[in-house]
Amino acid sequence: MADFEYTARNGQGAALTGRLEASSAQAAAEQLQARGLIPVMVRAARPNAAESLNLWLARLGSRSVSTESLMLFSRQMNTLLRSGVPIIRALRGMQDSASDKRLGETLGEVRQSLESGRELAAALARHPRVFSPFYVAMVRIGEVTGRLDAIFDRLFVHLEFDKFMVDQVKAALRYPSFVLGVMAAALVVVNIWVVPAFAQIFAGMGAELPLLTRFLLGVSRFMIEGWYLLLAGAIGGYLGFRVWSGLPRGRLVWDRFKLRLPVMGKIILKATLARFARSFALAVKSGVPIVQALGVVAATVDNAYIGQRIEGMRDGLERGESMLKGAIGTQVFTPVVLQMIAVGEESGALDELLDEIGGLYQREVEYELKTLASQIEPILVVALGIMMLIMALGIFMPIWDLGRLALKGGG
Known part of the structure; x- marks a missing residue:
């Protein structure tokens, strides 16, 4: 069962809105007609902020399985149902033979839900970390139309396509991620060991340092003395972002921003x-x-x-x-x-x-x-060049000034 939002009109033509629980949008419309209402709009209910937060926390603590395991489950369900094997018996067999322990436990809970009288779609919906809303919706359609075996076959193809896309993106981002990681590591090494060494040299000069140099020294000092604040800020920022992006408004803003990213x-x-x-x-x-x-x-x-x-x-x-x-x-x-x-x-x-x-x-x-690597490479080169330029100017400008003063004094 799922929640649906509706807009309907009564016998006097007045518009009514609300929510109800039904197995499908069609079933929700039939419930409204049985009440003497004329359905105008019926759609899956959108979760509010509190519901979204609870769903996110539930998913955080629930089990997940790999796409490969879900693909294998879909293919096996298609084969068994096409052969006339009852659903509960099919689930029991896959539970015992599942190579993924988490999937086996999930199938056991799904089988228990079926034995207690729930429909298959409703039983799958109780495990949102494993079965996506689309997966559950398609299974519900298969139950209504009596074509559950064909639905599982099409879900297998759908999951295969999704896995291909994800694998392609991961492969394309491997090189840029490596370069960014090396840049971050180099930045940490320079600020913790290199800049402090030059700071001792600058301290003996007794001259006023350029603004860029003072900025680099301040960043280095903060990284060394306030590393725990940086770590706490990074962890807090990550958790805060995860919660914010899990809320309807936050996810909408973040997903729109992702579409505007360069490349x-x-x-x-x-x-x-x-x-x-x-x-x-x-x-x-x-x-x-x-x-x-x-x-x-x-x-x-x-x-x-x-x-x-x-x-x-x-x-x-x-x-x-x-x-x-x-x-x-x-x-x-x-x-x-x-x-x-x-x-x-x-x-x-x-x-x-x-x-x-x-x-x-x-x-x-x-x-x-x-072509992603070739598109990102110029951006990485420019970013690396700017970082090296800032570091070089900040460190060597005082030395150059000291050299000019020494030459003038010698003259």
Whole structure:
């Protein structure tokens, strides 16, 4: 079961809003109709700040499993269900043979939930660290349509695509991360051992030091004497950022900022849109209505800002607008993609063309990742050069001044 927000009208035409619990948006709409209300809008409920914080804390303490283990689980479920094996029996077998201990424990708890009368989707939803909202939503669709085996097969393909994208990003960021790590280590070494040695020399000069030199000496002194403050600040800043970015407003601001990052912003945008296109195509192929599919995918694209724009598309469809108009309003799709959406709406093959859009974005992301190192390298070189220039000027300017004074005195 899940919570849904709704807007409906009563017999007098007055608008009513609220929340209710149901297995799907369609079931929520049926509940409203049974009460004599006319559903206007039904969508998955958005968590408030307190709920988001509680969810984040729950995920922090809950178990997680690797994508490979979840892919294997999806493939095994597809095979067993297609062979006619009951779900509880299938889960018991996978629990006993699971190579991932955490997944085996989770499947045991899922099986117990099923034996107590819960639906499979509801049982999976109790483990948000393992099964994403999109995964749970697709399983719920499979239960409603009776195509659970096909859903698990498509989820396997979806997870395989996600893993490929993550692996590509990690591989592309390995070199820049190494360079940044070396720069940070060099900065620490210089401030702790090199600058203090020069500080002793400068102290014997008895002359006023340049502003840049005084700044470097102050930074070095603070790192040596106030290292515990730096450490506490770093830990506190990290924890504070994690909590802030886990709240709805904070995550929205942070996800929007990520899209504006130089070099990486366009890669994140294309990777997110590739995931959206593939997920949306999967949902539509599985028989989910377009409006409901947009609502499910908007909550699972892993970017709150893009999710907000997709929700705008869904709201436009509910008002009778075309999907093309909604996509144009998001201002995130390229002209080529907009043209494909227009053709998909006209031909009735929107799911197939969106799948092609996902492939198009995937190829663009692959190309961007292959050239990522060459794009970031000039930025790293410039940053390293500026850092070395500041260090050199701050350390050697007093020595140069002392040399000029000595030459004048000798003259």
